[in-house]
Amino acid sequence: MLNYVFWNNKGGTGKTSLAFQTICRYAxxxxxxxxxxxxxxxxxxxxxxxxxxxxxxxxxxxLERQGLVPRCSIGGYFQLRLPAPFTTPTFSIRDYFTKPSTYNSNIPTNIDLLAGDPLLELQANAINTLANTQIPGTDTWIEIIDWLKDALDQVRDEYDIVFIDTNPSFSIYTQIAISTANRLILPVMADDSSRRAIQNAFSLVYGLKLPSDIYSKYSFATKLESANRSLPQVHIVAKNRITQYMGSASAYAAVLRSIEEDVSSLIHSNPEMFTFSSVKQGIVEIRDFQTTGVVAFARGCPFYTQPSGKLTIGTQRVQVKEDYRQNCIDAIDDIVKKL
Structure with a gap:
């Protein structure tokens, strides 16, 4: 079972929009x-x-799903684990799943969802404290990190592929998500902060270029590898929303080239971190979804089911051009082909 995680610790790179469209199109x-x-x-x-x-x-x-007992969300599952964090209770993770097609007819029926939850922020401090508890003979950090793995182990034969969306952070629940995945999809933007974000991502996940050996001892990579667990491999670098940055003379184009050069250098120095052996194999360019994207996300609608023409969003009438919609579908197809 392949587990893909969409992650970048920088906000605004389009993780969720790419995840939604990719998951729906793949399904x-x-x-x-x-x-x-x-x-x-x-x-x-x-x-x-x-x-x-x-x-x-x-x-x-x-909110309806979160109001059920048990709470049908990732927060509901973590709430179950908090009272006895270092032992696996008797539970069925299926009790926390939702079939989104029963609420939204645009969604393929072969998708199930473990929903997100604002409880994660409230739970984070408690989870982080538990992960750093000292108990002789128990790796408390790995016991916490494995919460999501424990859940997926129950349904390993029921699903062919898992997609995980994360928030722009490296909080303890984000680490739980990343540790569960075997492949990483890394969206970036055409700005210099995204270049730094790629460098930061490799420091956080793989422990590269840390400022001091002090950090290496406590790094995510060191702790995961000491428990004989493998790190996810970078599978796709998605250069997202590049429409407004086009042009060979553009400073943004120079940044995009710099990002490619950074990735190429990392492939050469650390090939084990990637599923691809050249930049061309691993980088996908995604143009800005523009109005088509705004409409799709307002309606909870994959691009391939979204009509073109004049549509009503809220109280506004907007125009979705068919050629723009097809461009969006083509962009998502470029990602799906690599899965």
């Missing part, structure tokens, strides 16, 4: 594949999209 093109989407983000934007988006009661539907 649509592979109707016999069983797909699980996991939203490890307190904002739960991915879950709201799956459950209807802004215009189709996505928020209300998510």
């Amino acid at each position: 649509f093109q592979n109707p016999t594949m069983r797909v699980l989407a996991i939203d490890v983000c307190p904002q739960a934007n991915l879950s709201e999209l799956f459950l209807g988006g802004l215009d189709n009661n996505g928020s209300r539907n998510l």
Whole structure:
């Protein structure tokens, strides 16, 4: 079972929008594949999209799921684990899943969802404290890190592929998500902060270029590898929303080239961190979704099911051009082809 995680510790790189469209398109093109989407983000934007988006009661539907007993979300599952964090209780993770197609007819029926939850922020301090508890003979950090792995072990034979969306941080619940994945999809923007974000990402996940050996002892990579656990490999670098940065003379184009050079250098020095052996194999360019994206996310609608023409969003009439919509589909297809 392949587990993909969408992550960058920099905000605004388009993780959730790319995750939503990619998951839906993959499921649509592979109707016999069983797909699980996991939203490890307190904002739960991915879950709201799956459950209807802004215009189709996505928020209300998510609150309904969170109001059940047990609470049908990642927060509900973590709430179960908190009282006895270092032992695995008797539970069925299926009790926490949602079938988004029952709320949103735009979603393929072969997708299940473990929804996001604002409880994650409240739980983070407690989880982090527990992970740093000293108990002789127990690796408390790895016991906490394995919470999501414990859950997926129950359904390993029921799903073919798992997609995990994360928030822009490296908090303890984000580390739980990343440690569960075997492949990393890293969206970046065409700005210098995204170049720094890539460098930061490799420091945080792989322990590269840390400022001091002091940090190495406590790094995510060191602790995971000391427990004989493997790190996820970078599978796709998605250069996102590049439309406004086009042009060979553009300073942004220079940044994009610098990002490619950085990735190429890392492939040469640390090939084990990648599933690809050249930049061309691993980088996908995604142009800005513009109005098509705004409409799709307001309606909780994959691009391939979204109509073109004049549409109503809230109280506004907007125009979705068919050629723009097709460009968006083509961009997502470029990602899906690499999965």
